Amino acid sequence: DAGVTQSPTHLIKTRGQQVTLRCSPKSGHDTVSWYQQALGQGPQFIFQYYEEEERQRGNFPDRFSGHQFPNYSSELNVNALLLGDSALYLCASSFTQGGEQYFGPGTRLTVT
Amino acid sequence: GENVEQHPSTLSVQEGDSAVIKCTYSDSASNYFPWYKQELGKRPQLIIDIRSNVGEKKDQRIAVTLNKTAKHFSLHITETQPEDSAVYFCAARVGDSWGKLQFGAGTQVVVTP
Numbered sequence: 001d002a003g004v005t006q007s008p009t010h011l012i013k014t015r016g017q018q019v020t021l022r023c024s025p026k027s028g029h030d031t032v033s034w035y036q037q038a039l040g041q042g043p044q045f046i047f048q049y050y051e052e053e054e055r056q057r058g059n060f061p062d063r064f065s066g067h068q069f070p071n072y073s074s075e076l077n078v079n080a081l082l083l084g085d086s087a088l089y090l091c092a093s094s095f096t097q098g099g100e101q102y103f104g105p106g107t108r109l110t111v112t
Numbered sequence: 113g114e115n116v117e118q119h120p121s122t123l124s125v126q127e128g129d130s131a132v133i134k135c136t137y138s139d140s141a142s143n144y145f146p147w148y149k150q151e152l153g154k155r156p157q158l159i160i161d162i163r164s165n166v167g168e169k170k171d172q173r174i175a176v177t178l179n180k181t182a183k184h185f186s187l188h189i190t191e192t193q194p195e196d197s198a199v200y201f202c203a204a205r206v207g208d209s210w211g212k213l214q215f216g217a218g219t220q221v222v223v224t225p
Contacts, residue, residue: 004155033211042118042201042215043156056212090155097210100146103155 002027004093004104012110013081021076021107025093032074033101034066037088049074050097078109086111114139116204118216125192125223133219135202136184144205145185146213147176151198159200160187192223 005024013019025032031050035043045058049068068074072093078085088108092101115138125131137145143164148156162169162176162185169176173192178185189196199220203213 031211033213040218042203042217043213045212045214048211050211055210058212094211098144098205099211100158100161101211101213102158103148105155 004029004091004102006089006091006104006107008107009105010108010110012112015081015083015111017081018077018079019081019109021078021089021091021109022073023076023091023093023104024073025091026102029093029095029099029102030072031094031097031099032068032072033092033094034074034076035090035092035103036060037090037106039087043090046076048097055097081111083111085109114204114206114214116202116214116216118202118219120219121217122220123222125221127192127194127223127225129192131187131189131192131196131221131223133187133200133202133221134184135186135204135216136182137204137214138183139204139206139214140183142183142204142206145176145178146203147174147187148201148203148215149198150201150218156201189221192221194223194225197221197223 033048034046037043047057088106090106146161150156175188199218202216206212
């Protein structure tokens with residue numbers, strides 16, 4: 001039974017560029033939440049996708065957008081990258097919106 | 113607004129001793145409180161959780177207690193072992209949402225042999 005997977009593992013981008021991160025949920029899960037974890041801090045909620053729609057959103061600008069596909073996998077897109085977007089991006093999957101959330105290994109994004 | 117405070121930020125214990133981490137939350141409607149363990153360079157791992165209709169939950173050497181009146185919850189690790197060394201995060205599910213978790217800033221636990 002595969003757990004939550006994310007790709008790529010690491011990514012280096014230049015300020016102003018755009019990036020797409022991908023997440024495949026744990027088998028049997030239908031909900032994907034995205035979090036940003038800066039160094040030395042707890043994860044910060046970006047948004048949650050359920051039934052292919054964004055259901056909740058944290059305090060992140062519109063530069064952060066996402067998508068969920070019919071197979072429940074999800075993408076996180078960040079436009080106009082800023083240096084401050086450098087962080088570990090984690091996705092977590094759950095069965096329904098209120099279920100226990102299990103994290104993927106994360107994508108380390110570095111913006112130079 | 114939504115806020116979860118976690119203390120202490122670092123905790124050093126001798127192997128075999130107990131460790132306690134405390135969190136407080138601000139949203140009285142919060143109803144679900146998970147704890148995650150994150151080893152260096154690894155993903156956060158769900159280790160235990162508690163819902164607002166329960167006051168205490170135990171799983172082998174770890175336990176979580178919840179005081180809804182005071183809006184605080186704690187993680188207790190007994191008989192600590194070196195492999196318990198990690199950063200521990202508490203979280204609270206925001207009361208008016210289904211899945212948004214608000215995390216504490218984390219506690220670095222170091223267990224020395």
